[in-house]
Amino acid sequence: MTKKVFVSGCYDMLHSGHVAFFKEAARFGDLYVGIGSDKTIYELKSRQTVCSEIERLYMVKAVRYVKDACINSGSGMMDFVESVERVKPDVFVVNEDGDSEIKRMFCKERGIEYVVLKRVPEDGLTERSTTSIRNTVKSQLPYRLDLAGTWIDQPYVSKFSPGWALTISLEPTIEFVERCGMSTSTRNAARKIWPYQLPNYNSEMLAKLLFCFENEPNKNEHVSGAQDAIGICMPGLCRHYYNNNYWPEKIESCLDEDVLCWLEEHLCMMLMFPRRPGTTVVENSHLCEENVKELADAASRCWDAIMRKDLQGFAASFKASFEAQIKLFPGMMAEGVAEEIEKYKDKVLAWKMPGAGGGGYLAMVCEKPLEGSIRIKIRRRLE
Structure with a gap:
């Protein structure tokens, strides 16, 4: 039986780094993605998202490595708890930037395998992050x-x-x-x-x-x-x-x-x-x-x-x-x-x-x- 894999994140300004992460996580099984809501991201990062949660959900679902995706209903850094309880994944995957002890303990208490991936771009592509892209985008403020x-x-x-x-x-x-x-x-x-x-x-x-x-x-x-x-x-x-x-x-x-x-x-x-x-x-x-x-x-x-x-x-x-x-x-x-x-x-x-x-x-x-x-x-x- 194919394992269920869960990842969670913002995925604003979807880029090749996100897709590479989805591809690597999908090696462990069918991939389910929890997406931070606009409200949660604003509370955590004190900024509006570039793409709304509906747009981000649409784009993430369109990635071929993703089995399904949803908007997380919780708040804060652990906004994905209810999504995990619903999906019941076998594996929880994070990248190095997203690794935390509270996530490890959360998975241990539920018997979920916890995997940390390094950021590795697809061959021939430049390493991407949302922050680096944000720094190159020109503001349209008047x-x-x-x-x-x-x-x-x-x-x-x-x-x-x-x-x-x-x-x-x-x-x-x-x-x-x-x-x-x-x-x-x-x-x-x-x-x-x-x-x-x-x-x-x-x-x-x-x-x-x-x-x-x-x-x-x-x-x-x-x-x-x-x-x-x-x-x-x-x-x-x-x-x-x-x-x-x-x-x-x-x-x-x-x-x-x-x-x-x-x-x-x-x-x-x-x-x-x-x-x-x-x-x-x-x-x-x-x-x-x-x-x-x-x-x-x-x-x-x-x-x-x-x-x-x-x-x-x-x-x-x-x-x-x-x-x-x-x-x-x-x-x-x-x-x-x-x-x-x-x-x-x-x-x-x-x-x-x-x-x-x-x-x-x-x-x-x-x-x-x-x-x-x-x-x-x-x-x-x-x-």
């Missing part, structure tokens, strides 16, 4: 580009005068450089929760989750503005209204295709240089009601101009918003920034540095994008 009102999302600014911040969520068509105003620090925080892409969930709720995750209450550090999380998580063009609080009182979105295409046609970017280590843009700030109101008014005019697809109005308010930012925080104009702006100011209608400034990219409003510039692609898809 970036954010702020158009106007930057700094108003900080209560120490909006307490002088409430107002809107305008952001657009960008498809990751290129990998933007760190420390260049594209909210890469918030995006890196997002990757700890969602390594590859945003989940299919309410986008405003995702933004709140990301904001809370990045700004843990027990950290006595600078609080990242909510516009970063909103710009990453909420698709299209958004404006969010701040009034002496970290989270906006209201959020409005524009997903109109004509407006988004128009923005893509009249915005481009150029890299200057990353913000230099030690650069502090908040020193010697000029915070007062008059200056903050200039910032807020420029952002409101910018939104209205975009809604009308008024290029000259958009350029004027875009530039006014940047000038208001510099008036509030002169340190944004770090050494070398003015010289970089000078290269393009006669070729475009308006310009600003995304984020806190001090270096990074120049975002520019133009009749048509400059040759050699970075074109933007606004994310439309609702998560």
Whole structure:
């Protein structure tokens, strides 16, 4: 009578290493596979799976060395207990990474033979692991580009005068450089929760989750503005209204295709240089009601101009918003920034540095994008 063999694992991003393991385990008899549920894997590894449990079950069952497979109903490292009780295997197989004393004792108590296999790739193939593959997969998380009102999302600014911040969520068509105003620090925080892409969930709720995750209450550090999380998580063009609080009182979105295409046609970017280590843009700030109101008014005019697809109005308010930012925080104009702006100011209608400034990219409003510039692609898809 053919023996029953049992193995258990995650089997996310199914690869040749998994298949080689199944092939070797099947030498001991008919192979049954227990698969960790999405919930269990999230609890153990603090990350979402790339492939859902239904997809993983489908793929594992399709492997010719597998007799049958199921989703384990338990939790934790021993989530397979009920599957083993149902299958009643003669042999329990693990690879070296999965070997543990608790599994040995579990099998000994039930009279199940316990076998540990070394990781050996199929002849001619490279050794594979899910971790090594994960490290080579490019994240599809969006970036954010702020158009106007930057700094108003900080209560120490909006307490002088409430107002809107305008952001657009960008498809990751290129990998933007760190420390260049594209909210890469918030995006890196997002990757700890969602390594590859945003989940299919309410986008405003995702933004709140990301904001809370990045700004843990027990950290006595600078609080990242909510516009970063909103710009990453909420698709299209958004404006969010701040009034002496970290989270906006209201959020409005524009997903109109004509407006988004128009923005893509009249915005481009150029890299200057990353913000230099030690650069502090908040020193010697000029915070007062008059200056903050200039910032807020420029952002409101910018939104209205975009809604009308008024290029000259958009350029004027875009530039006014940047000038208001510099008036509030002169340190944004770090050494070398003015010289970089000078290269393009006669070729475009308006310009600003995304984020806190001090270096990074120049975002520019133009009749048509400059040759050699970075074109933007606004994310439309609702998560």
